[in-house]
Amino acid sequence: MTKINKSAEDLLIIANQELSFQKEENEKLVAKLGFANKELAFQKEEKGKRAAELGIANIELAFQDDEKGKRAAELGIANKELAFQDQEKGKRAAELGVANKELAFQDEEKEKRATELGIANKELIFQGEEKEKRAAELGIANKELIFQGEEKEKRAAELSIANKELVFQNEEKEKRAAELIIANKELAFQNDEKEKRAAELIIANKELAFQNHEKEIRAAEKEKRAAELIIANKELAFQNEEKEKRAAELIIANKELAFQNEEKEKRAAELIIANKELAFQNEEKEKRAAELIIANKELLAFTYISSHDLQEPLRKIQTFVTIILENENKNLSEKGKYNFQRMQLAAGRMQQLIDDLLSFSRINTTDHKFEKTDLNVIIEEVKTELKDTIQEKHATIEVAELCTANTIIFQFRQLMYNLISNALKFSKPEVPSHIIIKSRIVKGSLLNNEKLSPDKSYCHITVEDNGIGFEPHFSERIFEVFQKLHGKDVYAGTGIGLAIVKKIVENHNGIITATSELNKGATFDIYIPAN
Amino acid sequence: MNLKELNILLADDDQDDCIFFEEALGELELLTHLTAVHDGEQLMQLLTNETTIISHVLFLDLNMPRKNGFECLSEIKQNTKLKDLPVVIFSTSFEQEVVNTLYKNGAQYFIRKPSEFSQFKKIIFHTLMLIMEENAPKPTQENFVITVQNSSVI
Numbered sequence: 001m002t003k004i005n006k007s008a009e010d011l012l013i014i015a016n017q018e019l020s021f022q023k024e025e026n027e028k029l030v031a032k033l034g035f036a037n038k039e040l041a042f043q044k045e046e047k048g049k050r051a052a053e054l055g056i057a058n059i060e061l062a063f064q065d066d067e068k069g070k071r072a073a074e075l076g077i078a079n080k081e082l083a084f085q086d087q088e089k090g091k092r093a094a095e096l097g098v099a100n101k102e103l104a105f106q107d108e109e110k111e112k113r114a115t116e117l118g119i120a121n122k123e124l125i126f127q128g129e130e131k132e133k134r135a136a137e138l139g140i141a142n143k144e145l146i147f148q149g150e151e152k153e154k155r156a157a158e159l160s161i162a163n164k165e166l167v168f169q170n171e172e173k174e175k176r177a178a179e180l181i182i183a184n185k186e187l188a189f190q191n192d193e194k195e196k197r198a199a200e201l202i203i204a205n206k207e208l209a210f211q212n213h214e215k216e217i218r219a220a221e222k223e224k225r226a227a228e229l230i231i232a233n234k235e236l237a238f239q240n241e242e243k244e245k246r247a248a249e250l251i252i253a254n255k256e257l258a259f260q261n262e263e264k265e266k267r268a269a270e271l272i273i274a275n276k277e278l279a280f281q282n283e284e285k286e287k288r289a290a291e292l293i294i295a296n297k298e299l300l301a302f303t304y305i306s307s308h309d310l311q312e313p314l315r316k317i318q319t320f321v322t323i324i325l326e327n328e329n330k331n332l333s334e335k336g337k338y339n340f341q342r343m344q345l346a347a348g349r350m351q352q353l354i355d356d357l358l359s360f361s362r363i364n365t366t367d368h369k370f371e372k373t374d375l376n377v378i379i380e381e382v383k384t385e386l387k388d389t390i391q392e393k394h395a396t397i398e399v400a401e402l403c404t405a406n407t408i409i410f411q412f413r414q415l416m417y418n419l420i421s422n423a424l425k426f427s428k429p430e431v432p433s434h435i436i437i438k439s440r441i442v443k444g445s446l447l448n449n450e451k452l453s454p455d456k457s458y459c460h461i462t463v464e465d466n467g468i469g470f471e472p473h474f475s476e477r478i479f480e481v482f483q484k485l486h487g488k489d490v491y492a493g494t495g496i497g498l499a500i501v502k503k504i505v506e507n508h509n510g511i512i513t514a515t516s517e518l519n520k521g522a523t524f525d526i527y528i529p530a531n
Numbered sequence: 532m533n534l535k536e537l538n539i540l541l542a543d544d545d546q547d548d549c550i551f552f553e554e555a556l557g558e559l560e561l562l563t564h565l566t567a568v569h570d571g572e573q574l575m576q577l578l579t580n581e582t583t584i585i586s587h588v589l590f591l592d593l594n595m596p597r598k599n600g601f602e603c604l605s606e607i608k609q610n611t612k613l614k615d616l617p618v619v620i621f622s623t624s625f626e627q628e629v630v631n632t633l634y635k636n637g638a639q640y641f642i643r644k645p646s647e648f649s650q651f652k653k654i655i656f657h658t659l660m661l662i663m664e665e666n667a668p669k670p671t672q673e674n675f676v677i678t679v680q681n682s683s684v685i
Binding site: 115118119122123126311312314315316318319320322323326347348351362410 | 545547551554601602605606609623624626627632644645646647648649651
């Protein structure tokens with residue numbers, strides 16, 4: 001046993017030792033496991049935490065996914081919206097293109113209309129000027145009428161003043177008549193008083209006569225007084241008579257005044273009738289003025305027709321005649337040529353007639369604008385215009401230093417042109433023409449002409465020539481339209497030139513006279529108001 | 532004197548006057564080409580048409596149907612392409628105020644249609660000579676009206 005036990009014991013010890021060692025190892029392992037467990041627990045906790053965090057993160061992600069899904073859906077919708085808007089914009093752009101073309105077309109149309117309006121405006125301006133001219137003429141006619149109206153009103157005012165004067169005189173006379181009646185009554189009253197006193201004196205006389213008997217001593221004295229009283233009585237009676245006479249005279253004077261009053265009332269009534277007559281005449285004149293304005297317009301229309309429509313065919317006749325005479329000359333007989341030449345002459349005269357008539361009517365219608373004019377300048381212009389004729393007639397024109405005057409320049413130039421060309425035309429064939437032109441300013445009172453106002457100053461222009469002159473009794477007639485003193489074969493002309501001259505002078509509120517004797521030259525005197 | 536052909540444009544509604552003009556031109560020793568229109572509308576259409584050959588001078592009557600000479604003159608002078616075209620007014624009547632207005636509106640010359648054919652030729656010739664002068668300045672108002680008297684100098 002012992003050996004076995006020993007070995008068993010040894011074995012046990014070894015096993016024990018082994019076991020304790022294993023136990024120690026186990027304990028160590030346990031300890032290690034404890035650590036490892038703690039570690040694991042910790043790790044588990046960590047994992048739990050991370051798992052929780054992941055869970056949250058997952059939830060977060062899930063939420064974000066949702067959000068993204070929603071946004072993606074929204075973007076899808078927005079994209080569709082944008083696509084639709086793009087389409088709409090495309091359509092609108094196309095529409096704008098069309099609208100732009102439309103606008104461009106309208107702009108062109110507007111420009112066209114603007115040019116048309118420009119032309120229409122000019123036309124209107126031209127018509128406006130024409131109308132202003134006519135309005136100015138009417139204005140002058142109106143002013144004339146207004147002036148006549150004013151003159152009539154002045155006369156009416158004078159008449160009403162004269163009426164008032166008469167009424168005042170009437171009143172004065174009635175006052176005096178009333179005063180005379182009062183004076184008469186006064187005189188009658190004084191007469192009564194005096195008669196009363198006379199009666200009293202008679203009583204007193206009787207009293208005294210009675211007292212005479214008693215008082216004979218004083219009788220002589222009292223008789224004296226009585227005589228004196230009688231004389232005084234007679235005196236009073238005489239004064240009474242005188243006053244009655246005066247009263248009668250006053251009554252006559254009163255009647256006279258009453259008669260004069262009646263006369264004045266009659267005259268006042270007559271003046272009122274005359275006033276009414278004047279008012280009626282005024283109305284009539286206004287009517288006639290309106291009629292004249294209408295007639296003037298008609299004349300203007302006639303002028304236009306003659307200026308355009310009459311000239312045209314006449315000129316054609318003339319041109320065709322010249323073409324025939326030029327091109328068909330050899331085909332015409334002498335007689336034929338002569339007849340064509342006569343035709344030409346007649347057409348030429350007609351042309352001159354139309355031209356002259358036109359300038360005559362133009363003088364009546366164009367507006368009258370007065371300007372300060374140097375007459376020397378006008379004469380120079382006319383001389384230049386007539387240069388050829390002056391040379392041909394070997395004429396000398398002598399111009400003394402001329403004054404300035406207020407004139408309608410183009411009319412005055414025509415006036416001087418007509419006078420000077422007339423003087424040249426009617427020169428004596430064998431004598432060089434000599435024309436003298438002078439001017440001076442002179443007071444109307446020195447001119448001895450009833451048509452000129454004596455207190456105005458006049459510009460007196462003289463055109464004198466040494467031509468063939470005319471018989472004195474023609475001195476008025478030469479200024480009438482179409483009046484000629486010579487056949488048209490001797491001196492060409494239409495008989496309008498001097499009518500124009502007279503018209504122009506009248507437009508300047510002046511007068512013109514002609515003085516001549518046959519073969520002794522002629523003198524034309526023009527008087528127009530200076531300034 | 533210029534040797535190139537002169538393109539002349541005539542606007543006149545009067546057939547006789549057109550014939551006179553053509554005959555007068557035919558008798559002048561000038562190389563010319565005449566185009567005639569008979570109212571203002573025709574004239575303006577022709578002038579504003581791009582394909583029309585350029586005229587060197589326009590003879591313009593005043594009294595025309597549809598559009599008168601005054602209107603045509605204004606339109607021409609307001610058109611930048613046409614304003615340098617010399618316009619010669621060619622009229623039967625003569626009224627100083629009308630003439631003054633035409634000068635102001637830019638016409639180059641004024642001719643009163645003469646009544647004698649020889650004068651007709653003379654005045655057209657004289658006017659064409661004036662127009663053909665290179666760089667001729669616009670005439671002064673005194674030289675605006677061409678008459679037979681001042682034509683006979685040439």
